[in-house]
Structure formats: structure tokens, C-alpha cells
Amino acid sequence: MKILPYIVIYFLALTVSMASSTKTGWKDKLETGKETQAQKEPERNAPIKALIVDGQNNHEVWPKSTIMMKQYLDETGLFQVDIYRTKVTWKGDREKEYLPLAGVGETEDLEKPQHDPGFTPEFKNYDVVISNFGWQAANWPEKTQKALEEYMYSGGGFVSVHAANNSFPDWLEYNKMIGLGGWGDRDEKDGPYVYYTNEGELVRDPSPGTCGSHGPAHIFPITVRVKDHPITEGMPEEWLTTKDECYAQLRGPAENMTVLATGKDVSGKAPTDRHEPMLMVVDYGKGRVFHTTLGHDDYSIESVGFITSFLRGTEWAATGEVTVPIPHDFPTAENSTRREFELKADKQ
């Protein structure tokens, strides 16, 4: 009479044990001996909660690039994505038809970036926070800065995309999170230049000088420097961007930072003759940061190299692991590959 419930429980237990043994095998491959990962096991089937923050960026693509990044994350089936935006925005006009798609209510676009005292995202409700802010973004409220610091220090995830590394030059802890920054009057007081020489030597150069430059946007080669990191594992050693800016002469605290991949400006108007950091990871407290300097405009963000590294980097920042695969259309040393963005009709 009461056999049926026991059979159900038996099969449930069997399913759970099979699922967990599969995970363990897969996990060992990527993260050998990391005991802390075991604590995350029960959450593995829950969506990764991601928050994109934006509103003030000198790159006028930002209302569109936020939606592009959200759609890329949604399409993996791994993420649940929210957007939090400043009420007063800057440079939101070019792509204004994308503004309502964020579902954040009314915002007002201004001539100059303006401080928003009501910008108070609940970072702690998310596994990863993605910044689509840019150069000259107004400072966040102090309590929001502190909230991000505490969130990251206690094990949060943060992703800096392209000009997000221009933001907040005077916020020391932010600069520690991103490792390297550009522009905003940064110079030798903010930390060394970090780059690879043409001979493959990693250099930290404290010499005086300005910070942040780039040649014209163009297709350029990325060289993977750390091949066994979960984000880069399986990528070809060299691959091409789409038309993008090769950021150069970045500098910053660069503490607990690993340069995963570098870019070489081949435009003929390169500001440096060296390989500049493009993909980086930073340990900040117990938190994980993924920093990509790629992503100048929509054509850059359509790059399969951008999409793949962004998705893998975001998953890693959130969980310390990567399950997003390297796709078949990933670029090579000879071929730049791009997926034209098509907005999904079911967006609100």
C-alpha cells in the first residue's frame, strides 16, 4: 500500500546522486581541489542572477549594448538578468529606442552626466554585477560605493566592459577591482602600466606618463596568455576581434590581477608597440572580477570573440566555473567572426 512513495523517493535519490556525481567529475576538471566550490553545489541548477548597471557612458551605444548583453546572457539559459539605471542618463539619445526595453521606468537624458542620489542597486541580491558605465560617469552615492565594496569583498562577482574601466578614477577600491583603468587623469600615481612585450615578457612599468589611448577601431589579433583558465580554456591561442578599439597604456593598482589575453594594435596608428591587456581577472577580497576592454560599439559587441569571452567571464565571475562552450563559429587567427544582432521579439 505504501510502496509507491518509497519508489518515488528511491528514484529521486538516485537522480540526485547521479546528477551530483556528474557535476563532481566535471568540476574536478576545471577547479581541482577547491573545497569552497562544494558549498555552491546546491545552487548549480538555479539561474545565475546578473545585474547590468548603466545610464552614463560616453559610448552612445550603451542603451543598445545593455540589451545586447542581456539577450546574450538570456540565450544561454543560465542567467536571469535585471537592469538598474541612473534616473538621469547621459548620451542615451542615439539608441533611445532601446531605452524602454530595460524595463526601468522613465529616465531623463541630460547634456552632462549628473549625480543620481537615488542610484542604490541591491548588489547583494545578485551573483554578478556588470558595469556598462563609461568615461565621465558621475560618481555613485557613497553608500552605493560602499555597498559594492562590501558585496565584492564578501564574495560577489563584477564585470567591467570596455569604457567601464574609464569610470570613477578617484574611487580607489573600484580601481583595485578593475585592476587597470584608462583616462580620467589617471597617471603614475594610480599604478603601473601593465603589458606584454613583442617577445612575450609580462611588464609592470611604473614610469611616469598619461593613461589610456587607442588607435582607430579595426580588426586586431588577440593572444591568449593563460590557456588553462576556465574563461580561456579551449580558445585558439590567437584569434581576431571584429572592428574594435585596442585600448593601450592602461594603468592601475593591478593587484591580484591575471592578464588572460592581450591585443596588438595593427592599425598602423598604434599608440604603443606592445601587446596590451584585453581580458583580465582580478581577485578582490573573496570576490571575482572579469575585465574586458573589448566592446566599443555594436559591431564590436557582435564579435563572436566578444560574446564568448563576455559570457564565459560573466559566468566565471558569478560562480568560479565556466560551462558556456567555445562555439563553432569562434574566430581564428585568420577569420574574424560576427553575429548580426537581432532583437528578440518577446522583449517588452
Ligand SMILES: [Zn+2]
Ligand atoms: Zn570605445
